[in-house]
Amino acid sequence: MTIDKPFINSYILCSSSFPSIACLIWFSMGTLNSYHRTKRIWNHGTPCTNTHQIGALLLIVATLFINRLWDHLPSALHNNTQCSIFNHDRSPRKLAHSNGGYPSWPERGYGSHLSLKIYVYDENEIDGLKPLMYGKEGVVDVDICYQGQWGTQVKIHRLLLNSRFRTRKKEEADFFFVPAYVKCVHMMEALTEEEINQTYVEVLSQMPYFRRSGGRDHIFVFPSGNGAHFFTSWKTFLNRSIFLTPEGDRTDNKNSSSFHTWKDIIIPGNVHDEMTKNGAALVEPLPLSKRNYLANYLGRAQGLKGRLQLLELARQYPDKLEAPDLKHDPPDKLFKLEYFEHLRNAKFCLIPRGLSSWTLRFYESFFVECVPVIISDQIELPFQNVIDYTQITIKWPATRIGPQLLEYLESIPDEVIMGMIARGRQVKCLWTYAPESEPCSAMHGILWELQRKVRVFHQSAETFWLHNGTIVNRDLVEFHNWKPPMPLP
Numbered sequence: 001m002t003i004d005k006p007f008i009n010s011y012i013l014c015s016s017s018f019p020s021i022a023c024l025i026w027f028s029m030g031t032l033n034s035y036h037r038t039k040r041i042w043n044h045g046t047p048c049t050n051t052h053q054i055g056a057l058l059l060i061v062a063t064l065f066i067n068r069l070w071d072h073l074p075s076a077l078h079n080n081t082q083c084s085i086f087n088h089d090r091s092p093r094k095l096a097h098s099n100g101g102y103p104s105w106p107e108r109g110y111g112s113h114l115s116l117k118i119y120v121y122d123e124n125e126i127d128g129l130k131p132l133m134y135g136k137e138g139v140v141d142v143d144i145c146y147q148g149q150w151g152t153q154v155k156i157h158r159l160l161l162n163s164r165f166r167t168r169k170k171e172e173a174d175f176f177f178v179p180a181y182v183k184c185v186h187m188m189e190a191l192t193e194e195e196i197n198q199t200y201v202e203v204l205s206q207m208p209y210f211r212r213s214g215g216r217d218h219i220f221v222f223p224s225g226n227g228a229h230f231f232t233s234w235k236t237f238l239n240r241s242i243f244l245t246p247e248g249d250r251t252d253n254k255n256s257s258s259f260h261t262w263k264d265i266i267i268p269g270n271v272h273d274e275m276t277k278n279g280a281a282l283v284e285p286l287p288l289s290k291r292n293y294l295a296n297y298l299g300r301a302q303g304l305k306g307r308l309q310l311l312e313l314a315r316q317y318p319d320k321l322e323a324p325d326l327k328h329d330p331p332d333k334l335f336k337l338e339y340f341e342h343l344r345n346a347k348f349c350l351i352p353r354g355l356s357s358w359t360l361r362f363y364e365s366f367f368v369e370c371v372p373v374i375i376s377d378q379i380e381l382p383f384q385n386v387i388d389y390t391q392i393t394i395k396w397p398a399t400r401i402g403p404q405l406l407e408y409l410e411s412i413p414d415e416v417i418m419g420m421i422a423r424g425r426q427v428k429c430l431w432t433y434a435p436e437s438e439p440c441s442a443m444h445g446i447l448w449e450l451q452r453k454v455r456v457f458h459q460s461a462e463t464f465w466l467h468n469g470t471i472v473n474r475d476l477v478e479f480h481n482w483k484p485p486m487p488l489p
């Protein structure tokens with residue numbers, strides 16, 4: 001009998017603060033499959049002995065029962081249900097060595113509850129941050145930047161300012177958040193692309209902590225399909241930092257993607273607040289039997305091949321597929337209310353790629369409860385550590401748009417569709433940017449992903465250290481004496 005590490009790890013992650021609904025889905029549907037898939041890889045070189053493994057299994061069985069009662073238990077118990085293969089040491093400043101003599105993972109970062117410290121740079125502390133937030137003349141209206149599918153650039157910043165994980169002490173921070181609303185500022189023509197690039201470089205040169213880690217512990221939000229390309233020279237200056245971005249691919253016109261699976265975090269797009277609020281949402285889902293179409297696609301074609309193929313398919317099968325030729329302006333434009341009323345009128349919402357691989361419609365479809373059919377081969381989806389997307393969505397090859405797709409969708413029984421919808425309903429809270437007081441939100445997902453990136457040690461090519469733990473630069477100047485402007489990159 002063997003237990004692989006991700007199994008235990010993910011289960012524990014699941015069993016506590018991470019929204020238990022997402023866990024239930026993940027656990028009941030995906031766990032055993034992924035357990036079998038990953039077993040072979042992870043058994044190799046695992047530091048667990050059989051005793052550990054048996055102990056771990058017993059623990060899992062025990063926590064299965066405890067999980068249901070979790071919220072009602074005193075916090076003392078929360079600290080005692082950790083898996084024995086993990087180091088219980090919670091201090092980020094200590095070495096990650098356990099009593100057993102072999103290295104083991106720190107409980108922090110893989111642990112049973114969120115525990116991390118994020119420093120948020122103040123707009124007055126670093127010259128250049130204000131222009132990146134409000135434009136050169138400081139005229140950009142942040143409330144506008146807060147709206148729309150790119151609102152995450154403001155929302156995440158505001159949520160972190162009020163977060164219980166925020167620290168005001170740089171010395172103790174695990175992460176440094178760099179606020180900037182460049183997508184919005186650029187859209188409002190308050191900074192040119194060139195100015196954005198130069199301002200970012202100016203900002204980075206004032207951050208000794210950025211220098212210390214080569215940017216590895218610094219977080220940037222890039223909320224649009226352009227990803228980090230908004231900072232033209234990101235590859236030179238920012239190629240080790242953590243990007244929060246909905247975009248996993250921009251190979252179409254930028255020739256290279258700025259998303260890296262090992263360091264970056266995919267975040268959900270910003271669905272309209274009126275759809276995500278509980279109770280009085282703008283548009284409520286329809287019962288399956290009341291939906292007029294098998295499938296729909298409700299976006300502008302923008303001359304893109306896949307989208308044009310869907311429009312053509314809708315011309316051939318107008319009673320099955322609703323895909324009107326929408327334009328940027330009326331009369332061939334759907335306004336918000338109309339748009340969601342149409343979106344909810346099909347069992348399946350087709351999600352072809354746009355100029356880039358991510359599209360907001362994917363997230364919106366969960367709030368009208370149609371099953372998303374992803375037709376965007378390069379898409380990257382958020383929170384893959386807890387969501388098994390095969391249980392709530394369909395992904396279809398972009399090279400196979402045609403009658404076969406409709407035939408296939410038609411062959412899926414309503415009970416199966418309802419099952420997917422029901423499971424989707426349970427994870428959609430992870431697409432909502434709500435305050436931390438909510439038990440489940442996009443921020444919870446993001447914080448858990450960040451926690452897995454906590455480091456006790458910081459390095460870069462220009463960082464050195466001595467026998468007594470002192471960090472120095474190439475000239476042997478101690479870290480606390482590093483004075484801006486810092487050399488870059």
Ligand SMILES: *[C@@H]1O[C@H](CO)[C@@H](O)[C@H](O)[C@H]1NC(C)=O
Nearest residue numbers: 075076077078079090113115
């Ligand atoms: C549980 O862990 C938290 C976080 O480390 C700590 O603040 C708290 O004191 C612990 N509670 C008990 C009863 O040990």
Ligand SMILES: *[C@@H]1O[C@H](CO)[C@@H](O)[C@H](O)[C@H]1NC(C)=O
Nearest residue numbers: 194197198199201202232233
């Ligand atoms: C971005 O700014 C830096 C610093 O001014 C400069 O060295 C670099 O060439 C700029 N990149 C582009 C693409 O202009």
Ligand SMILES: *[C@@H]1O[C@H](CO)[C@@H](O)[C@H](O)[C@H]1NC(C)=O
Nearest residue numbers: 214235236237238239240489
């Ligand atoms: C990443 O940045 C470093 C400097 O920080 C630079 O030396 C390296 O060439 C960059 N990598 C790429 C792929 O541009």
Ligand SMILES: *[C@@H]1O[C@H](CO)[C@@H](O)[C@H](O)[C@H]1NC(C)=O
Nearest residue numbers: 250251252253254255256257
């Ligand atoms: C795009 O990438 C290809 C191959 O990686 C390279 O040969 C080409 O020069 C790049 N084009 C631009 C505009 O960067």
Ligand SMILES: *[C@@H]1O[C@H](CO)[C@@H](O)[C@H](O)[C@H]1NC(C)=O
Nearest residue numbers: 466467468469470471476478
């Ligand atoms: C660490 O060692 C260096 C070199 O011997 C010394 O200059 C420095 O003061 C020491 N720092 C501490 C904190 O002991």
